[in-house]
Amino acid sequence: MEKKIAFITGATSGIGKACAHYLAEEGFAIIGCGRRKERLEALQKELPKGTPYHFLVFDVREKDAVYEAIDSLPAEWQSITVLINNAGNAHGLDPIHEGSEEDWDAMMDINVKGLLYVSKRIIPGMVERKAGQIINIGSTAGKEVYPKGNVYCGSKHAVDAITKGMRLDLNPYGIKVMAINPGLVDTEFSLVRFKGNDEKAAGVYKGFEPLKAEDVADLVRYAVTRPPHVVLADVIILPTAQASTTMLHKKES
Ligand code: NDP
Ligand code: 8X3
Numbered sequence: 001m002e003k004k005i006a007f008i009t010g011a012t013s014g015i016g017k018a019c020a021h022y023l024a025e026e027g028f029a030i031i032g033c034g035r036r037k038e039r040l041e042a043l044q045k046e047l048p049k050g051t052p053y054h055f056l057v058f059d060v061r062e063k064d065a066v067y068e069a070i071d072s073l074p075a076e077w078q079s080i081t082v083l084i085n086n087a088g089n090a091h092g093l094d095p096i097h098e099g100s101e102e103d104w105d106a107m108m109d110i111n112v113k114g115l116l117y118v119s120k121r122i123i124p125g126m127v128e129r130k131a132g133q134i135i136n137i138g139s140t141a142g143k144e145v146y147p148k149g150n151v152y153c154g155s156k157h158a159v160d161a162i163t164k165g166m167r168l169d170l171n172p173y174g175i176k177v178m179a180i181n182p183g184l185v186d187t188e189f190s191l192v193r194f195k196g197n198d199e200k201a202a203g204v205y206k207g208f209e210p211l212k213a214e215d216v217a218d219l220v221r222y223a224v225t226r227p228p229h230v231v232l233a234d235v236i237i238l239p240t241a242q243a244s245t246t247m248l249h250k251k252e253s
Contacts, residue, residue, distance in 0.1 A: 003052065006224075007031040007080045009060060009118055010087035012039035014187030015137060018217035019084055024051040026221055031077060033069070033118075034087070035059050060087050060114025061106075070121040079129065082224050083122050085115045085159075086137040090152040090193040104151045111155035115162065123166075126175050133176040133231075135220060136163045140183045140236060146245040152193075156181075167233065176231040178223055183238035184248070186210040207250030208241035 006023045010016035011032030020030050020043060029052035032040050040055035047053060054077050058069040088111040091103035115136065126132030141149055142156030160179060167177040190201035204210075216237060223232045241249045 002079075003029050003076075004081045005029045005031060005077060005079060006082045006084060007033070007118075007122060008084045008086060009033045009114075011043060011055075012036045014189065014213045015182070015185060015216045016084065016086040017043065018213035019086065019220050020047065022214070022217040022221040023082070023224065024048050024053075026225060028082070028224075029053070029077075031056060031073070031080070033058065060118060061109040063113075063117050066114070066117040067121055070118070078125065080122055080125065080132065082133045082135065083119065083126075084135045084137070084220065085118060087114055087118075088137065088155075089189060090141075090149075092195075093148045093152075093193060095148055096150045099151060107151050107155045108158075111152075112158045112162070115159060119166070123170070123175075127170070127173050130173045131175070133178070133224060134163075134166060134170075135178045135180060135223060136166075137216075138163065138179045138181040140181055140238070140242075140245050142179075142181055143236065144245045149245070163234070178232050179234050180216060180219055180223075181234070181236045182211060182216050183236070183242045183245070184210045185213060185216060187213050207252075208248060209239055210241075211237065211239045 004027060006028040008016050008019050011020045012034035020032055024030050024047045030047060032043050032055045034040055037057045040057060044053045056069040058065040060066060091106040092099060136159055138159045139156040141153045142160040145153040163177060163179040170177055186205045190204045194200040219235060219237055
């Protein structure tokens, strides 16, 4: 049987790492990507024994590095079955007039342009093979805008639009295109958003039960195991305590 290959960006942490585990359990060979090489090396030992594994270290912001890394894949790793565009983060939580250009650049360059660079290198092979599945990790921030979310929400609204565009353009080739839009997931996300401030980051997930990275990965597993005629196109997944980006039922402490 032909090997099924999952190419996962942001596999060093959170949702991407959980996807690597769940898809390995489904028999996928895993290509894990990220900037933190030591974590990508460690992942190999953590995956189910015997999982074919290859890792690529690159920053999705650097177009040439993205292309060079993907072009370096050995022939037997080139026919990617599932692309999970997951790498991303929020940087800062500030009103628009106080936000920093550095944070804005990071979110647009990583969440939007990084996703495009990776896709640009991988989609042509899918088109040629007339097969493949793309799962873009969007967010509820791509469906609604919340106070101080301005540019992060903008970047995730862009992911929403790009996903819809991919689905239209890739329709003639039988390529499945999906967006998963999670609400609050307890990962390193808030630690990055608040620039390493543990206390602030932990506060985001206090007083209710947030999603775990595994809850999102479980949905990815469900999506990739559907029969050929079925695609989950656009899914929002929330913790039960969350009704929208601005309505969250926290217990009194
Ligand atoms: P984490 O911070 O735990 O993981 C982010 C991943 O993205 C890491 O593996 C990181 O790898 C990678 N990444 C970040 N910047 C770059 C870069 N410049 N180049 C390459 N890789 C990069 O957060 P999550 O798992 O929560 O986030 C995953 C996705 O889910 C993101 O797109 C996020 O926007 C989205 N999301 C998260 C939600 C949440 O509440 N946590 C809710 C909705 C959506 P490394 O640092 O090693 O490069
Ligand atoms: C992550 C969820 O609400 O912090 O996309 O934007 S939120």
